[in-house]
Amino acid sequence: MGQDRKPGESLTLTRRSILAGAAATGAIAQAAAPAQAQAVMTKVTAEDIAKLPRVKQKLVDPPFVHPHEQIATGGPKVIEFEMTIHEKKIVLDDAGTETFAFTFNGTVPGPLMVVHEGDYVELTLINADTNELMHNIDFHASTGALGGGALTEVSPGERVVLRFKATRPGVFVYHCAPPGMVPWHVTAGMNGALMVLPRDGLKDGQGKALKYDKVYYVGEQDFYVPRDETGKFKRYASPGDAHEDVVKAMRTLTPSHIVFNGKVGALTGKNALTSKVGETVLVVHSQANRDTRPHLIGGHGDYVWATGKFRNPPERDLETWFIPGGCAGAALYTFLQPGIYAYVNHNLIEAFELGAAGHFKVEGQWNDDLMKQIKAPAGI
Amino acid sequence: MATTLRLSLPTLTTSLGLVLLAGAAALLLAAPARRLAPDLPPPQTVLVRPGTMLHRLDGDYSRVGQPVDAPRQLVRIHRPLEIMRYQVTAADYARCIAASACKRLDQPASRGDLPVTGVSLTDASDYAAWLSRETGATWRLPSDREWAYAAGSRFRDDARGLDADAANPALRWLADYDREAERKAAGGNDVALRPVGGFGLNEHGVADIAGNIWEWTSTCLRRVSLDAAGRTLGETSNCGIHVVEGQHRAMMTFFIRNPKSGGCSVGTPPDHLGFRLVRERSWRDAVPEMLRRRLPA
Ligand SMILES: [Cu+2]
Numbered sequence: 051m052g053q054d055r056k057p058g059e060s061l062t063l064t065r066r067s068i069l070a071g072a073a074a075t076g077a078i079a080q081a082a083a084p085a086q087a088q089a090v091m092t093k094v095t096a097e098d099i100a101k102l103p104r105v106k107q108k109l110v111d112p113p114f115v116h117p118h119e120q121i122a123t124g125g126p127k128v129i130e131f132e133m134t135i136h137e138k139k140i141v142l143d144d145a146g147t148e149t150f151a152f153t154f155n156g157t158v159p160g161p162l163m164v165v166h167e168g169d170y171v172e173l174t175l176i177n178a179d180t181n182e183l184m185h186n187i188d189f190h191a192s193t194g195a196l197g198g199g200a201l202t203e204v205s206p207g208e209r210v211v212l213r214f215k216a217t218r219p220g221v222f223v224y225h226c227a228p229p230g231m232v233p234w235h236v237t238a239g240m241n242g243a244l245m246v247l248p249r250d251g252l253k254d255g256q257g258k259a260l261k262y263d264k265v266y267y268v269g270e271q272d273f274y275v276p277r278d279e280t281g282k283f284k285r286y287a288s289p290g291d292a293h294e295d296v297v298k299a300m301r302t303l304t305p306s307h308i309v310f311n312g313k314v315g316a317l318t319g320k321n322a323l324t325s326k327v328g329e330t331v332l333v334v335h336s337q338a339n340r341d342t343r344p345h346l347i348g349g350h351g352d353y354v355w356a357t358g359k360f361r362n363p364p365e366r367d368l369e370t371w372f373i374p375g376g377c378a379g380a381a382l383y384t385f386l387q388p389g390i391y392a393y394v395n396h397n398l399i400e401a402f403e404l405g406a407a408g409h410f411k412v413e414g415q416w417n418d419d420l421m422k423q424i425k426a427p428a429g430i
Numbered sequence: 431m432a433t434t435l436r437l438s439l440p441t442l443t444t445s446l447g448l449v450l451l452a453g454a455a456a457l458l459l460a461a462p463a464r465r466l467a468p469d470l471p472p473p474q475t476v477l478v479r480p481g482t483m484l485h486r487l488d489g490d491y492s493r494v495g496q497p498v499d500a501p502r503q504l505v506r507i508h509r510p511l512e513i514m515r516y517q518v519t520a521a522d523y524a525r526c527i528a529a530s531a532c533k534r535l536d537q538p539a540s541r542g543d544l545p546v547t548g549v550s551l552t553d554a555s556d557y558a559a560w561l562s563r564e565t566g567a568t569w570r571l572p573s574d575r576e577w578a579y580a581a582g583s584r585f586r587d588d589a590r591g592l593d594a595d596a597a598n599p600a601l602r603w604l605a606d607y608d609r610e611a612e613r614k615a616a617g618g619n620d621v622a623l624r625p626v627g628g629f630g631l632n633e634h635g636v637a638d639i640a641g642n643i644w645e646w647t648s649t650c651l652r653r654v655s656l657d658a659a660g661r662t663l664g665e666t667s668n669c670g671i672h673v674v675e676g677q678h679r680a681m682m683t684f685f686i687r688n689p690k691s692g693g694c695s696v697g698t699p700p701d702h703l704g705f706r707l708v709r710e711r712s713w714r715d716a717v718p719e720m721l722r723r724r725l726p727a
Pocket of ligand 1: 152
């Protein structure tokens with residue numbers, strides 16, 4: 051594993067020294083690769099991979115995440131996932147607004163997949179024969195072939211298997227990217243996230259280990275539902291019927307809905323996220339298409355990887371963090387007070403008018419030191 | 431006519447004889463029918479007899495600085511309560527718009543027999559003023575107590591049943607949240623509007639009360655502070671915010687038409703905002719009743 055080069059050597063190569071030196075092109079490319087990446091980029095043969103332990107990992111619906119280790123035991127593995135694509139009509143709000151969603155595994159967003167750096171992701175992607183359209187998958191965590199998109203185009207009734215190596219730790223978006231129709235599929239809900247944990251778990255940037263008691267996955271989605279002349283949302287018989295109007299609506303860049311987990315209010319009421327005082331929660335938040343700025347009303351981000359890549363030290367004590375469109379972020383927070391918290395996109399119009407809001411229900415003991423109402427509202 | 435209307439009850443009883451009184455009453459009885467616009471059906475009302483009820487008072491109460499449930503008290507309704515059997519409909523409201531007495535709605539209903547929704551307190555008050563002019567009677571919003579009395583068994587006491595836990599205010603928030611989540615899960619999610627009568631009558635014959643439309647009341651937001659013994663120390667009120675009544679009591683800013691955008695960050699807002707009115711009972715109602723009792727048929 052990188053035995054012919056000490057990691058320190060490549061790190062000392064600055065851009066200037068590379069430009070000044072007469073190194074061969076290949077050498078520059080190798081030297082410029084991040085030091086830690088060397089370990090997982092060492093040439094491995096097919097036989098080597100065949101010898102690796104294989105794990106079948108069953109996916110669960112968001113906001114929940116399949117069981118996983120935070121610190122990997124043993125060496126790299128091949129983690130097998132299977133997802134079936136379903137095209138389906140979904141209801142976006144309490145008023146019954148409908149749209150056709152394209153889904154990985156039947157949910158918007160698709161499930162969060164978790165592996166460790168150096169593991170191989172082996173995905174079986176099935177396009178249900180009840181579907182009408184061709185789909186594929188582009189993993190932002192992967193390298194080559196348009197993120198796998200060029201190798202995974204499946205028509206209804208077909209399946210494909212893709213393997214790629216998880217070389218960079220972080221949370222990453224995956225999404226459908228069929229030629230010519232990428233934004234339509236992505237804004238029809240066809241995206242999710244993959245978390246590649248460092249083998250030795252999360253760190254605070256100064257070597258201290260960070261652990262979570264719970265992880266939730268929030269997938270934010272902008273929808274563009276066409277309206278009729280009177281302003282009412284239109285309904286269509288099939289995705290194909292809707293396509294032209296939806297594209298027109300998309301081109302306004304003005305979403306009709308911006309929601310967490312597929313529906314206005316999907317993470318509220320009976321489905322509110324739960325925690326308790328003293329519990330540490332990791333929230334993975336992805337937005338495959340549009341910028342967002344998560345904020346926990348009444349709380350903070352203790353450690354935040356806003357752009358989601360774990361080799362960068364997390365930012366601390368954040369109030370709001372910015373996740374650009376096409377990116378996933380991760381925020382770690384330990385709840386200190388009981389109550390109801392709103393977890394929102396802090397463009398509050400998007401949160402409260404368009405739907406990008408969820409709730410945390412947190413039980414436990416109140417801490418008067420942190421906050422106390424000294425006198426209830428009363429006459430002056 | 432106008433002169434007759436301005437006569438007060440004491441003037442009448444002291445200065446006019448029974449015959450004259452009967453004549454005036456006859457005129458008054460005839461008056462509303464004559465005033466109504468030709469296409470305006472007189473509102474159907476229900477007369478709820480006076481009586482008492484155990485009522486969870488409106489208002490935010492605090493005892494010794496800690497929020498507590500409002501007291502539940504015996505409330506007496508002294509006079510008959512004449513209230514609209516149905517919520518004001520889209521067709522009713524359209525007539526007020528046509529008369530330029532009510533403002534246009536953001537999203538007019540698809541059919542006239544649906545209750546009007548998407549109306550603010552201002553809209554409801556405009557309608558009441560117009561209907562009063564058209565009918566010559568006084569129509570107004572019910573108070574919180576009147577609404578609760580008319581709602582009868584459909585009134586929901588939404589007290590948390592928690593005494594203030596001084597150490598942990600979050601218990602209250604969590605209880606409120608769970609109650610609302612429960613309501614939504616238990617079919618409170620049925621937000622599709624139904625034509626008037628769609629939620630049926632209660633024991634008083636009042637239709638659709640506490641269905642999926644919250645109704646404006648004339649009651650302003652109150653804040654009451656109590657001492658340890660439960661005596662009132664002070665009370666403030668804010669009439670920019672009114673009580674709306676439905677499946678639970680909610681507070682609503684007077685200009686809000688769509689409660690979805692009027693809710694707070696973690697609450698569950700009412701589904702729709704509409705209203706029904708009460709007809710103010712005056713001596714003009716009492717006189718004919720008295721006459722009917724006195725005069726031979
Ligand atoms: Cu697709």
